Amino acid sequence: MDLIPRSNVVHRLEKRSLLIAINSIAALSIFFFGYDQGMMGGVNGAQNYYQNTMKFGHPDPETGSPVIDDELLQGGIVSIYYVGTLVGCLVGGWFGDKYGRIKTIALGTAWAIFGACLQTSAMNHTWMIFARLINGWGTGILNAIVPVWATETSEHKSRGQFIAIEFTLNIFGVVVAYWLEYACSFYKAGNGSFVWRFPIAFQIVPLLFLLAVVWFFPESPRWLVKVGREEEGRYILGRLRGESGDDLGKAEAEFQDIRNVTELERKTASSTTYWSMFTGRGSGKLHTGRRVQLVIWLQIMQEWIGIAGVTIYAPTIFRTAGIGNKDVQWISGLNTITYMLSTLICVFTLDRIGRRWTLYWGSVVQGISMALAGGLTTAGQSHPLGSAAAKAYSSGAVAMIFLFTATFGATWLTVPWLYPAEIFPLEVRAKGNAWGVVGWSVGNGWLTLLCPVMFKAIKENTYYVFAAANVITIPMVWALYPESNQRTLEEMNLVFASDSWWTWEAEKNFKILKEQNPELVQAAQRGHSVLDPETGLPIRGSVARNMSLDVDAMNAREHDDVIDEKQTFKHG
DSSP: OTTSOTTSGGGTOOHHHHHHHHHHHHHHHHHHHHHHHHHHHHHTTOHIIIIIISOSEEEOTTTOOEEESOHHHHHHHHHHHHHHHHHHHHHHHHHHHHHOHHHHHHHHHHHHHHHHHHHHTOOSHHHHHHHHHHHHHHHHHHHHHHHHHHHHHSOTTTHHHHHHHHHHHHHHHHHHHHHHHHHHTTGGGGTSTHHHHHHHHHTHHHHHHHHHHGGGSOOOHHHHHHTTOHHHHHHHHHHHHOSSGGGTTHHHHHHHHHHHHHHHHHHHOSOOSHHHHHHOTTOGGGOHHHHHHHHHHHHHHHIIIIIHHHHHSHHHHHHHTTOOHHHHHHHHHHHHHHHHHHHHHHHHHHHHHHHHHHHHHHHHHHHHHHHHHHHHHHHHHTSOTTSHHHHHHHHHHHHHHHHHHHHHHHTTTTHHHHHHHHHSOGGGHHHHHHHHHHHHHHHHHHHHHHHHHHHHHTGGGHHHHHHHHHHHHHHHHHHHOOOOTTOOTTTHHHHTOSSOOSHHHHHHHHHHHHHHOTTTSOTTSTTOOOBOTTTOOBOOSOSOTTOOSOHHHHHHHHHHHHHHHHHHHHHO
């Protein structure tokens, strides 16, 4: 394949080894994302940062704990990052659909490096606000495109497993951030600017490595087919799926599915701008507007069930539970370790029980643990500080926070990032995933801005707000979010072809369309051949011209065909 540089790893690796290599690079980006989120928890607790440089607080003269004088400024510095991710993801989605996944990853990485350098050198809160805005822009670009690249190269039967592994690295980034900051807190008794500047600068290291190596990895074969570079896309698919033995014909089958669905998407939708996607205008039976609303609210709820507060304001949460200032940091770090280990549960369950059941059990356990955390904290504060009863209740509250975090890592961490990359049409998949990042940015920015205010105004009752959000997600997922597990990316257009929002109607419509369009997305299924039995060569040509996502139109067409056959028989 002369069109792809010889330095590209696609020429040396194939099948699972190539998939592992691709997902390792994707995981490096997601590691940076996790590190960048976890980093602010320790930075906010550094005295030089909050008192001398940003000037939004002072240490308590008795306990040494941070006393926040300006909650809005503290929350604003954290949340402005999500304004950057909101803008960046929209840029990344547009750029990714137009110029490809690899170039977009490189763009996002370069921009994130620039933002990290500015954060490291910040001398006041104005400087820091603009630096975090720029850094967020780079993160938004990466978050919009990396899950898409990973899902478009993975097989549908193991797609969830690979993305779950990547998010184990995401939480590993949070772990590294917490423990690095904990180690730095001992430098000069935690009083110098090194305590917070070095952890911010550390994120530049993986970003530089990512920028250097991403050019040696293959482009998404689906994007290549979409833009007419079919020969390259077919070659990469062959390397990803294999071309011999039991794998013979698998890549060709998937290639034909992609071609068919790409043609059908272009025939069905008339507009692919962000605004038309949001409103649903011009998308026809693809119902892009519905998909946009689903991914936005799934990501918003991911933050409001409580994880944004636990990740960024963990020290504050543990202080609220009655933990002393000297123990807060290492307990927060220990929580991130259990968080990371819990993500391995998702690796083994996500493709077995599906996306919906993963969210169900997560919401139930998380809601209970948040409600108990609130109740135990309240009970502990009703006893004298330091008493045996107060310590017992505080320990129980901390245990509930640990349980919440571990459950989130096993469930809600991965699905809201995987789902947007799975359900959108190929023509707008990067833009569609960008809408998911918009929801994450809105949810995160909104919550991190309000968290300091809520913890000051209603204290431990904040846990009940998070518990209520978990309860709301159960009927929401049941009624509105169709299953994507064990379905090809191409099949998702059939899943969302129903005019109804309800999942049961979508599933019924999907079954009918599968029967009416047996050749459209069947090629990737086991046992279906796309090779001519006589020549052994691929059967090429479009099967999408006479196909539709409209059940009524297909029924009418079948009715006309029956009438034509009767007329022919009669005159014959």
